[in-house]
Amino acid sequence: MANESVATNVYVPYLEQKGFMSWLVTTDHKRIGIMYLISISLFFLIAGIIALLMRFELMTPMADFVSPHTYNVLFTLHGSLMVFFFIVPGLAASFGNFLIPLMIGAPDVAFPKLNLGSYYIYIAGTIIVLYALLQPADTGWTFYTPYSATTDTDVVMITFGVFVLGFSSILTGMNFIVTIHKMRAPGMTWHRLPLFIWASYATAVLQLLATPVVGITLLLLIAERSLGVGFFDPAKGGDPVLFQNFFWFYSHPAVYIMIIPAMGVISEIIPVFARKPIFGYKAIAYSSLGIAFISFLVWAHHMFTSGISEVAATIFSFLTFLVAIPTAIKVFNWLATLYKGSIELHSAMLYALGFVFLFTIGGLTGVFLGALAADIHLHDTYFVVAHMHYVMIGGTVMGFFGALHFWYPKWFGKMFNESVAKLSWFLVFVGFNITFFPQFFLGIQGMPRRYATYPEEFQSLMALSTYGSWILGLGVLIMTVNLIKGLFSDEKAPQNPYGSLSLEWQVPSPPPTLNFDKIPEVTDWTYGYGKKKEVDA
Amino acid sequence: MTWIPEAASNLAGKVDGVILVITLISIFFFVLITAVLIYFAVKYRRKRDDEETPYITGNEPLEIIWTVIPSILLILLFVYGFVVYKDMRTPPKDAVDITVTGKQWIWTFDYYNGKKSLNELYVKQNVPVRMIMRADDVLHSFFIPQFRVKQDILPGRYTQLWFTPTKVGTYDLYCAEYCGTGHSQMLGKVIVLSPEAYDIWEKGIGVDEGDAVASLPPEELGEKLYKEKGCNACHSLDGSVVIGPSFKGLFGKTGTLEDGSTYVADENYIIKSIYEPQAEIVQGFQPVMPSFKGILSEGEVDALIAYIKTLK
Ligand code: HEM
Ligand SMILES: [Cu+2]
Numbered sequence: 001m002a003n004e005s006v007a008t009n010v011y012v013p014y015l016e017q018k019g020f021m022s023w024l025v026t027t028d029h030k031r032i033g034i035m036y037l038i039s040i041s042l043f044f045l046i047a048g049i050i051a052l053l054m055r056f057e058l059m060t061p062m063a064d065f066v067s068p069h070t071y072n073v074l075f076t077l078h079g080s081l082m083v084f085f086f087i088v089p090g091l092a093a094s095f096g097n098f099l100i101p102l103m104i105g106a107p108d109v110a111f112p113k114l115n116l117g118s119y120y121i122y123i124a125g126t127i128i129v130l131y132a133l134l135q136p137a138d139t140g141w142t143f144y145t146p147y148s149a150t151t152d153t154d155v156v157m158i159t160f161g162v163f164v165l166g167f168s169s170i171l172t173g174m175n176f177i178v179t180i181h182k183m184r185a186p187g188m189t190w191h192r193l194p195l196f197i198w199a200s201y202a203t204a205v206l207q208l209l210a211t212p213v214v215g216i217t218l219l220l221l222i223a224e225r226s227l228g229v230g231f232f233d234p235a236k237g238g239d240p241v242l243f244q245n246f247f248w249f250y251s252h253p254a255v256y257i258m259i260i261p262a263m264g265v266i267s268e269i270i271p272v273f274a275r276k277p278i279f280g281y282k283a284i285a286y287s288s289l290g291i292a293f294i295s296f297l298v299w300a301h302h303m304f305t306s307g308i309s310e311v312a313a314t315i316f317s318f319l320t321f322l323v324a325i326p327t328a329i330k331v332f333n334w335l336a337t338l339y340k341g342s343i344e345l346h347s348a349m350l351y352a353l354g355f356v357f358l359f360t361i362g363g364l365t366g367v368f369l370g371a372l373a374a375d376i377h378l379h380d381t382y383f384v385v386a387h388m389h390y391v392m393i394g395g396t397v398m399g400f401f402g403a404l405h406f407w408y409p410k411w412f413g414k415m416f417n418e419s420v421a422k423l424s425w426f427l428v429f430v431g432f433n434i435t436f437f438p439q440f441f442l443g444i445q446g447m448p449r450r451y452a453t454y455p456e457e458f459q460s461l462m463a464l465s466t467y468g469s470w471i472l473g474l475g476v477l478i479m480t481v482n483l484i485k486g487l488f489s490d491e492k493a494p495q496n497p498y499g500s501l502s503l504e505w506q507v508p509s510p511p512p513t514l515n516f517d518k519i520p521e522v523t524d525w526t527y528g529y530g531k532k533k534e535v536d537a
Numbered sequence: 538m539t540w541i542p543e544a545a546s547n548l549a550g551k552v553d554g555v556i557l558v559i560t561l562i563s564i565f566f567f568v569l570i571t572a573v574l575i576y577f578a579v580k581y582r583r584k585r586d587d588e589e590t591p592y593i594t595g596n597e598p599l600e601i602i603w604t605v606i607p608s609i610l611l612i613l614l615f616v617y618g619f620v621v622y623k624d625m626r627t628p629p630k631d632a633v634d635i636t637v638t639g640k641q642w643i644w645t646f647d648y649y650n651g652k653k654s655l656n657e658l659y660v661k662q663n664v665p666v667r668m669i670m671r672a673d674d675v676l677h678s679f680f681i682p683q684f685r686v687k688q689d690i691l692p693g694r695y696t697q698l699w700f701t702p703t704k705v706g707t708y709d710l711y712c713a714e715y716c717g718t719g720h721s722q723m724l725g726k727v728i729v730l731s732p733e734a735y736d737i738w739e740k741g742i743g744v745d746e747g748d749a750v751a752s753l754p755p756e757e758l759g760e761k762l763y764k765e766k767g768c769n770a771c772h773s774l775d776g777s778v779v780i781g782p783s784f785k786g787l788f789g790k791t792g793t794l795e796d797g798s799t800y801v802a803d804e805n806y807i808i809k810s811i812y813e814p815q816a817e818i819v820q821g822f823q824p825v826m827p828s829f830k831g832i833l834s835e836g837e838v839d840a841l842i843a844y845i846k847t848l849k
Contacts, residue, residue: 067778069718140715146692147675147717152823234693240676241691274581275588280595305678305713306689307696310626314619321611325604331570332603336596338577342588345578353578360570364563367611371618373555376625377685380678380713444541444556446682448713451721453779455709530592 013413013510027112028513032119033097034411039122040086040094044397047081048476050074055435055469058462063453071452072138073153079141084162085129087396088254089122091261092207093172095403096200098411100176102504102511103194105185105520110178118171125165132157140450142251145232145243149224156225159218166215169257173207176200185503187522194502194526195284199264202288206253206260206295214250217243241306248299256295259391260288262399263330266352269406270334272500273349274341277527280333287326294323304375313372320370327363331356346498347421351402354429358394362387365440380450383443389436401428404483409493413510416486424482427475434468502526545708545729546684547665547701551621553685559614625686628699632667635660639690640673640827642719642780643767644710650739655832656725656767658710661735665701678714681727689714702729718825719780722770759844762837771826774848781826782819788846793820807842808835 014030023031054074057065066074097115101108109115135154139147148155180201184193221243223229230236232243263284271278278284300308300316334356343349365387368374378384409415438461447458454462496505503526507516544550635658636647646654660666670679670690679698680687688698710725730738753761763769763784771780782792790802795818800806809816811833814826833841 062777063779064777068721068780072715072718072720138717144676144715147715150675151717234691240693275583275590277592277594279593280600283595283600305687307691307694310622313622317618317622318615321615324611325608328607329600329604332599335570335573335577336599338574338581340591340593341577341581342583342590343578343581344583353574356574357571360567364567367563367614368556368559371555371559371614372622373552373618373620373625374559375618376622376687377552377556377682379687380680441540446542446680446709446711448680448711448721450715453721455724527594528592530590532592 011508012513013508014513015413015510016513025116027108027116029097029101029109029112029115030411030511032115033094033099035119036089036097036122037094039126040089043081043085045476045480047078047086048473050078050081052469052473054078055466057452058454059466060463061454061456061459066452068452069138072140072450073136075450076137076140077133080129080158080162082392083141083254083258084165085126087258087392088169089165089172090258090396091265091400091403092176092200092203092257093118093122093168095196095265095407096172096176096203096261098407099196099504100179100200101183102507102515103197103502103526104180104183104188105503105516105522106179106183107514107516107519109175110182111175114171115175118168118175121168121171122165125161125163125168128164129158129161132161142247143218143221143243144247145221145224145240146234148221149233156222159221163215163218163222166211166218169207170211173204173211176204177208180204185520185522189522191282191285192522192525193285194264195267195278195281195288196261196264198285199260199267199288202292203257203260206257206292210250210253210257210296213246214254217246217250220246241303241308244303244306245300248302249296252299252302253292253295255391256291258396259399260291262355262396262403263288265399265403265406266334266355267330268502269348269352269402270337271527271529272406272498272502273344273346273352274338275499275529276337276339276341277529278333279336279339280329281525281527283329284333287329290326291323294319294326298323301370301375304372305379317370317372317375321367324363324367324370331360331363344498346405347418347425348402348406350422350425350429351398351405354425355395355398355402358390358398358432362390362394365390377446378443380448381443382439382447382449385449386436386439386443389432389439393432393436401425401479406498407504408483408486409497410504410509410511412487413493413508414486414489415491415493415497416482416489420478420482424475424479427471427478429475431468431471431473431475435465435472436468438462438464438468501528542682543704544683544685545702545704545706546681546686547703548621548625549683549685551624555618555621558617562610562614625698628667628697629665632665632699633661634667634669637668637670637679637690638673639670639677639679639712639716639723641675641717641825642712642723642770643827644679644723644725645832652739655765656710657765658725658727659735659738660702660727660729662702662705662729662731664732665699667697667699670696670698675716676714677712677716677723680711680713681708682711683708684727687713702727705729705731705734718823719770722779724770753840755840755843756847757844758837759840759842762833762841763844766829766833768841781822784845784848786849788842788848794818795820804842807845808838811838811841 014028057071132154137153137155137158139155220231224231230238232238232240267278267284298320301320304313442458442461493509495508634649638645644656646658672690672692676689678689684700686698686700688696690696706729708727710727712723773779773783774785776783776785787802793799812830815824818824
């Protein structure tokens with residue numbers, strides 16, 4: 001437990017202390033958040049460059065830029081880095097760390113040292129995976145057996161790295177759960193909590209409960225490869241589909257580990273820039289928990305063609321449709337929040353509205369994949385690639401970029417150039433759609449995924465997708481430069497540039513080391529915008 | 538190009554029905570949500586900084602409406618998808634069995650009439666067929682877009698799938714489950730023959746030395762075999778390395794084997810490479826080529842050699 005903050009009246013921003021050591025041993029949640037932010041952003045950029053190389057290869061049907069084996073290595077790296085190193089730790093570890101204590105009125109997380117430990121575990125996993133690049137695996141990020149058990153690339157190292165990462169995720173999740181239960185400021189009741197906190201809470205529960213399963217699965221795979229135990233090898237009495245069951249038992253909830261924090265971000269940004277209370281607070285809060293719960297019961301919808309029984313397929317299809325309902329509810333509530341608002345199209349708001357638009361496409365195309373007969377045709381085609389990227393980029397990454405632009409002044413005490421931010425938003429939005437929308441058609445046409453070469457009839461759409469990726473890449477580049485340049489600008493950020501009511505905006509930018517001079521007394525919920533008549537807590 | 542491939546099996550139309558209904562409902566909600574989003578963003582755009590906004594926190598009837606209506610629609614869609622799926626998974630009693638074996642990166646088909654073919658699946662128009670499928674090594678997936686069928690195939694266990702081809706023609710067969718370096722080259726053709734043509738095929742050419750072997754000049758037969766038997770999955774004609782060495786300029790070339798010894802690519806070397814591929818591995822390549830013993834006759838190997846000789 002952090003010490004109860006003593007009232008100090010001198011303002012010492014948390015960034016004040018300089019020097020490498022001050023970062024290595026810091027237990028300040030804000031600094032740990034920055035370290036995660038830098039790490040995940042680096043992985044995002046590296047995996048993004050790999051993606052551009054893949055798209056470049058895919059511009060023509062032949063394998064003329066890299067060999068098929070190299071392409072397979074590239075998509076394995078792209079997928080693994082994006083999933084395990086960027087998007088799963090993602091918003092939860094970076095913004096979760098920075099925001100949770102500030103938003104609930106606490107001086108730090110419940111276990112600050114453990115928090116630093118989790119970061120070191122993340123780094124350990126990273127180093128193992130970098131080592132694994134010496135002989136990179138070619139299994140895809142899904143590591144399906146028996147291929148992963150037999151390929152002669154180095155699968156053990158990369159899965160071991162991912163295994164180690166899992167502990168970071170579990171410990172962070174546990175830390176946040178305890179923090180949210182125990183460290184809320186007086187008066188910060190559950191129903192006054194910002195929705196980002198509800199989202200972080202649901203995410204943390206998923207991290208805690210689902211991650212051990214993938215850890216064990218990867219250990220079994222390592223045992224199979226290095227000790228020859230036959231868990232998954234049919235020749236030794238194993239079951240090749242068992243791996244998929246284990247894998248998706250984690251990885252489906254993991255999909256929600258990726259998206260729920262972004263939904264939380266959107267629920268913060270929209271009310272501020274619409275100057276309206278969030279519409280349907282409880283519906284949004286509880287739908288996060290609902291999604292988290294049902295997400296444990298839908299994993300086999302990734303396996304409708306895998307050879308599972310028809311009865312199982314039917315039950316899982318039904319449960320999958322159930323998970324769509326809370327998701328739809330959120331979209332409608334965000335829309336309703338805009339009604340009669342006073343809307344400012346700040347770059348963060350543009351990302352939030354972009355999220356609603358793109359995530360709607362991602363969600364609706366998920367309905368195709370949940371419907372049994374349609375999924376049989378669409379499974380393992382580019383339709384899935386498109387759907388996945390609409391959810392992950394259109395959803396999570398838009399939420400991430402939105403969060404970056406929204407909390408940037410608070411986090412760093414500086415401002416970026418808003419016009420450049422709007423321009424880069426536009427390029428990202430347009431480039432993204434040109435890259436991925438054609439892939440829905442490719443998938444319906446039958447173009448399978450993970451193809452290094454492809455039949456000529458697909459070329460025009462594939463090339464279009466590649467051109468789109470250049471626009472998208474340019475947008476991300478401009479955004480990155482703009483945000484980095486902002487750090488060196490002289491323009492100091494005001495304490496509360498958007499007039500937000502949330503606690504983190506009520507302290508100076510950047511926040512003092514101990515967050516609050518005095519632990520605040522909370523008397524109202526976070527969303528009291530607009531002309532109030534009567535407040536019910 | 539139409540938005541969905543030609544429907545060439547009895548199941549395709551039913552699947553398209555599901556896809557079409559979901560597409561229409563999706564377009565409806567997409568247009569609705571986008572229109573509301575843009576309308577609000579424009580209409581309520583902030584004009585002055587001190588604008589007043591109402592304090593609205595929710596609306597229970599609305600909340601119920603937009604929970605219940607999508608729920609009902611979603612459940613109906615689930616039922617529709619399930620009903621068609623049930624048809625897709627229930628082969629009729631009179632279906633004809635064909636055994637499919639997938640291995641890196643070749644399809645093999647064994648027919649009820651004792652015939653065998655490689656990468657080309659022959660089926661009779663309007664006769665239901667049931668594929669009994671098994672993998673030899675890793676997972677693969679049997680996918681024919683024009684028939685709207687897909688099923689993973691596994692080592693050590695049979696999976697099945699059925700369809701009735703309704704149109705004469707040639708269709709693409711893809712491997713849809715990632716299976717290693719040659720995954721994207723694991724392509725086949727499905728050839729739907731009219732009943733008359735099928736009878737001729739049934740009596741005539743197969744993998745044993747049939748009329749075709751005798752009737753074509755060796756180079757041409759070799760070229761045909763190169764495509765039909767799946768050599769093209771791994772060996773290019775333009776010098777580029779796919780999985781194995783390119784055939785371009787192969788004949789007569791010298792090179793180094795994994796064990797350090799040298800070889801000359803003459804007739805004996807090529808025959809051995811086809812029948813016992815694991816015996817001599819060229820440096821820099823993986824020992825992944827399957828043996829074609831029992832699949833290619835000696836006459837056919839001769840034709841392939843004649844063809845490779847033409848590839849200067
Ligand atoms: C910079 C924009 C991006 C581009 C141009 C891009 C492009 C691609 C391409 C071409 C594939 C290979 C598809 C296939 O062959 O099956 C792919 C796969 C994938 N991408 Fe991305 N991607 C981008 C960003 C992302 C992001 C942000 C994420 C998630 C956080 C992501 C997650 C994945 C995953 C999980 C796969 C599957 C890998 C596999 O099949 O093993 N991608 N992407
Ligand atoms: Cu395959």
